[in-house]
Amino acid sequence: METVTETIGREPAEQITENWSADAPRGGRAVMNRMIKESATVPLFFAQTLIQSLRDVGYNHTTSALCEHVDNAYQAGASEIRIYFRQNKRKEGGAIDVAVYDNGKGMAPAVLKAATAFGGSLNFGNRDGIGRFGMGMKTAALSLSPVMELYSWQEPRAIYSMTLDIEAIGRDKSNLVELPDPTLHSEFSYELSSLFTSWMIFPSDHAEQTRVAEDENDLVEKLGRSGTLVYMPECDRLTYAKAKTLVEHAMKEMARVYRRQIASGLKLYVNNRLVEAFDPTYSMANARHTRFLDESMPRQSRLVISKPVNIRLNENEAATAQIQIKIYKLPIEEWSTLPRKTQKNDLRIFDGLTVSMLRNDREVFAGSLPKITTRHSVTNWYRVQIDFPGTLDEAFGVASNKQGVRLKGYVEEAIKEAIGDDITTMNDEIRQFQAAQNARRGAGRPSTGELKASEADAFQAKPLEPLTEEEQQQVDANLRGLAVTLKRDDETDEQAFERIKNSQYIIAFKHDPYWPFYDVSHQFGRVILTINTAHAFFTALYEPVSKIGIPAVSDDDDDFVVASSEQHGPTVALDLLLLSLARTQSRLSKTNEDAHKLIDTMRREWSEAYRVQMSMI
Numbered sequence: 001m002e003t004v005t006e007t008i009g010r011e012p013a014e015q016i017t018e019n020w021s022a023d024a025p026r027g028g029r030a031v032m033n034r035m036i037k038e039s040a041t042v043p044l045f046f047a048q049t050l051i052q053s054l055r056d057v058g059y060n061h062t063t064s065a066l067c068e069h070v071d072n073a074y075q076a077g078a079s080e081i082r083i084y085f086r087q088n089k090r091k092e093g094g095a096i097d098v099a100v101y102d103n104g105k106g107m108a109p110a111v112l113k114a115a116t117a118f119g120g121s122l123n124f125g126n127r128d129g130i131g132r133f134g135m136g137m138k139t140a141a142l143s144l145s146p147v148m149e150l151y152s153w154q155e156p157r158a159i160y161s162m163t164l165d166i167e168a169i170g171r172d173k174s175n176l177v178e179l180p181d182p183t184l185h186s187e188f189s190y191e192l193s194s195l196f197t198s199w200m201i202f203p204s205d206h207a208e209q210t211r212v213a214e215d216e217n218d219l220v221e222k223l224g225r226s227g228t229l230v231y232m233p234e235c236d237r238l239t240y241a242k243a244k245t246l247v248e249h250a251m252k253e254m255a256r257v258y259r260r261q262i263a264s265g266l267k268l269y270v271n272n273r274l275v276e277a278f279d280p281t282y283s284m285a286n287a288r289h290t291r292f293l294d295e296s297m298p299r300q301s302r303l304v305i306s307k308p309v310n311i312r313l314n315e316n317e318a319a320t321a322q323i324q325i326k327i328y329k330l331p332i333e334e335w336s337t338l339p340r341k342t343q344k345n346d347l348r349i350f351d352g353l354t355v356s357m358l359r360n361d362r363e364v365f366a367g368s369l370p371k372i373t374t375r376h377s378v379t380n381w382y383r384v385q386i387d388f389p390g391t392l393d394e395a396f397g398v399a400s401n402k403q404g405v406r407l408k409g410y411v412e413e414a415i416k417e418a419i420g421d422d423i424t425t426m427n428d429e430i431r432q433f434q435a436a437q438n439a440r441r442g443a444g445r446p447s448t449g450e451l452k453a454s455e456a457d458a459f460q461a462k463p464l465e466p467l468t469e470e471e472q473q474q475v476d477a478n479l480r481g482l483a484v485t486l487k488r489d490d491e492t493d494e495q496a497f498e499r500i501k502n503s504q505y506i507i508a509f510k511h512d513p514y515w516p517f518y519d520v521s522h523q524f525g526r527v528i529l530t531i532n533t534a535h536a537f538f539t540a541l542y543e544p545v546s547k548i549g550i551p552a553v554s555d556d557d558d559d560f561v562v563a564s565s566e567q568h569g570p571t572v573a574l575d576l577l578l579l580s581l582a583r584t585q586s587r588l589s590k591t592n593e594d595a596h597k598l599i600d601t602m603r604r605e606w607s608e609a610y611r612v613q614m615s616m617i
Contacts, residue, residue, distance in 0.1 A: 051169050054118070055146075055237070057139040060403050062098075062239040062246060063253045068140035069100035069230050070254065070268070071362065074261055076104030076228065082212070082269040083250055084195050085202075087243040088234075095234040096243055098144055099195055101212075106226035107152040109160045109182045116150055116162040116179055137230065142166060145232035151188070152228040156220050159185040192231060193219055200271040202244040209272035247271045255288065256280060256353075257363045263287070280353035280366055281328045281383040292346040297335070301328035301383065304426065309418045311388070311395055315410050323388040325419055329426065332381045332433055354379040357386045357396070357405055364398055365405045372415055373423055376539050378430040384419070428534065432511040435533035446503035449575025453505040453527075453583070464583065465590045467525045476501075478524040486528070500526065505579050509533050516607035518578065522586040529582040535607065536614035545570050 059065040066083055073081045084099040107115060118138055141148035146166040153159040160182035169177055187193070196212035196219055203209060213222040240246050250270045255262070255278040262268055262277040263284055269275065279287035282301040290299045305327040310320040335343065343349050354373055357365040373379050388396055397406030407415075446454075457464070467475065480497050486508055487496035500506065508530045510519075517535035521528045531538055585603075589596035 050118075051142065051164070051166055054139050055142050055166070057143055058403075059140065059143050061249070062144060063250045064403050065140040065143050066098070066100060066250060067254065067257060068136035070258065072137055073100065073102030073104050073228065074258075074266065076102065076106075078102035078104035078227075079265065080267045080269075083254075083271070084200070085243040085246045085250075085271055086195065087201055094241075095236075096238060096246070098232045098235050098238075099192075100230045101196070101227065103224050103227045106154040106228055107160075108154060109184075112150065112152050112160050112162055112182050113179055116164060138164060141230055141232050144237055145235040147233055149231040149233070150228070151185075151192075151231065153223075154226045156223075156225060157186045159188065161185060187220070188229075191233075192229065196223070200243070200247075202247055202271060203273055210269065210274065211272055243271070247273070251275050252278070256366060259284065259287065259363070260358070260361045278348070280348075280351070280356050281326070281385050282330055282347075283326075283328050283385075289347050292342055297338075298331040301330045303327075304329050304382075305419060305422050307418050309414060311392055311411055311414055313391060313395060315408060321389050321391045323386055323392065325415065326385045326387075327419060327422055327426065328383045328385070330381045330383070332430060350380050352380075353383070355384045355386070357388065359388060359393070359396070359398060360390050361387075364396075364403075371412060372419075374427055376427065376431075377543075378427050378434070381430050382426050384423075386415070428511075428513070431533055431539070435509045435511050446499055446505075447507060447575060448572045449579060450503045450505045450507060452572060453576055453579040454503050457504055457583075460583075462587065464525075464527070464587055465522070475524060479526075482523055482526065505529070505582070507531065507575065507579070516604050517610065518582075518603070518607075520582040520585045520589075520603075522590055527579065527582050527586050529578055531578070536611055537607075540614055540617070542574065545574050 070081055070083075080103045082099075082101045084097070084101070086097045086099070087094050088097060115137070137150075138148065142164065148164045150162045150164075151159050152161075162179070162182050193216050197215055199206050199209060199211070213219040238246060240249065247270050251273065254268060254270070255275050258266065258268060258275075259277040259279050262275065263286055267274065276288045277284065277286065279289065282289055283303065285300060293299050303326060305325070307325045308322050309325055311323055313319045313321060330349065335347070335349070338347070352368050353366045355365070355367065355369045356363060368375075368379065369384075373384065392411075395408050395411050397408065479500050480493075483496035483500040484493065486500060486506060487493065491499070504526055506526055506528045508528060509532075510530050511533045513534045515532045515534070517532050517537035519530040519532075521530075531542060533539075585599050589599055
């Protein structure tokens with residue numbers, strides 16, 4: 001039997017066809033042809049092409065790539081890490097150089113050389129720390145720039161460097177591309193030293209910047225006995241074209257990803273600006289959100305649930321590891337009274353960071369998981385935090401670049417089983433509070449829909465049942481009694497009476513999971529429509545429509561807002577649709593007992609059928 005090697009060796013050269021692109025590595029093409037035509041030894045990896053392919057490893061954005069370097073720095077014992085975005089206007093197109101410095105333990109020359117190789121790591125496979133595979137530093141750097149310069153030192157004026165240059169490697173025609181020995185430097189070049197001594201273009205206010213050193217004379221002392229610098233010149237694959245935007249994005253993301261490390265003392269700078277920890281659960285006492293709250297406000301969320309849950313390492317294995325699930329409730333009662341700017345821009349309540357997952361104390365996911373929580377906006381007011389160890393990487397679907405999670409089905413089910421009832425209770429509590437807020441926002445005045453329905457009643461073809469003479473004589477007393485039952489939370493008795501007196505149509509709200517989605521009553525000449533805020537009709541239709549077209553409120557607003565007398569459009573149209581239904585039901589039920597029973601049966605069955613259908617969405 002012929003071997004593959006023997007078959008390839010006898011294949012005529014003219015049968016071999018190439019389909020390489022014009023910009024493919026020339027050295028790689030030469031090596032490929034030599035191996036095929038000469039039956040040379042084939043390496044497991046083609047360095048010339050592999051290194052170009054690794055540029056497309058797939059980081060979500062520039063910040064996520066730079067997090068790889070921050071991970072390595074922290075694991076190397078750094079207490080200070082600095083990220084630089086230097087926009088060089090003297091270079092063509094205002095090219096941006098990116099660098100990451102840390103004051104960690106540094107690397108000896110032999111270790112530095114090994115670390116530059118793909119797969120080179122002193123922590124390979126170790127799941128106790130942040131890094132595992134010895135790939136992140138190289139793939140992250142080359143995903144941004146075609147050149148990575150790596151500098152490390154373990155004593156002053158003994159800086160060793162290694163360089164990975166994609167174009168240079170691509171031109172190499174060797175079958176085996178080997179790394180050279182590190183180069184020794186007594187000091188940094190001006191291009192590099194100026195990173196530590198010069199003001200960055202952004203932030204423009206120098207008072208916001210804290211440089212490593214004021215000039216080169218004291219730079220050696222300031223950099224300390226050990227450290228590492230990863231330099232990526234003239235980056236060609238950045239998420240944004242301006243240093244300002246890159247800085248702002250990096251600060252925002254890293255403040256959250258490394259919040260625990262920052263809280264434990266890590267000093268993290270982006271363009272010399274100190275990063276302040278941001279906690280999406282609002283449970284950290286020293287996080288960024290606290291400075292936007294005065295002493296009268298609660299400054300932290302409340303821990304509601306803390307549950308350890310055992311998760312199988314693999315679906316088919318018995319071995320397990322423990323995760324910790326915590327649910328925090330934000331102080332909605334107090335924070336909902338804050339100005340919209342404070343809620344949205346300062347506290348960032350509506351950023352959609354409902355679920356946060358941390359692997360070995362480093363966040364790998366923050367966002368929404370509707371299969372575990374819900375799609376409803378009530379999730380803005382509580383947070384789920386899940387801590388898991390590196391031994392569960394496969395179960396949580398954590399890739400080598402640590403960008404997000406892809407939960408296995410059995411993991412998702414275990415989490416839902418552990419906290420599903422708690423989430424349901426939390427959702428109901430917040431919905432009830434929002435329903436009460438609805439009443440408070442409209443204190444003392446009818447809504448536009450109520451007023452319009454009242455105005456239109458004079459033009460209706462079939463009038464409502466008029467008040468009896470006795471009711472007419474006692475209308476004020478009757479309405480005062482009715483107003484007490486329909487009074488909103490922050491209304492006085494007199495305000496409630498004036499509102500009820502000035503509108504023939506009343507919309508009220510009730511929260512009851514066992515009630516139909518609406519109810520109608522006709523009392524003292526008033527048609528009263530009660531909407532159930534616990535029903536899917538309210539959460540999936542009425543509440544979202546009520547937010548359409550409301551001035552100065554974004555579409556991610558969390559609370560239900562009643563239309564004011566100045567608002568029109570879908571909100572009023574929906575109110576009038578429901579009030580016309582209420583009017584018709586009220587008029588028919590008032591004079592015909594059989595019609596009343598039929599309509600009531602229809603209302604209940606319609607409500608249940610709708611609930612079941614909506615549960616399938």
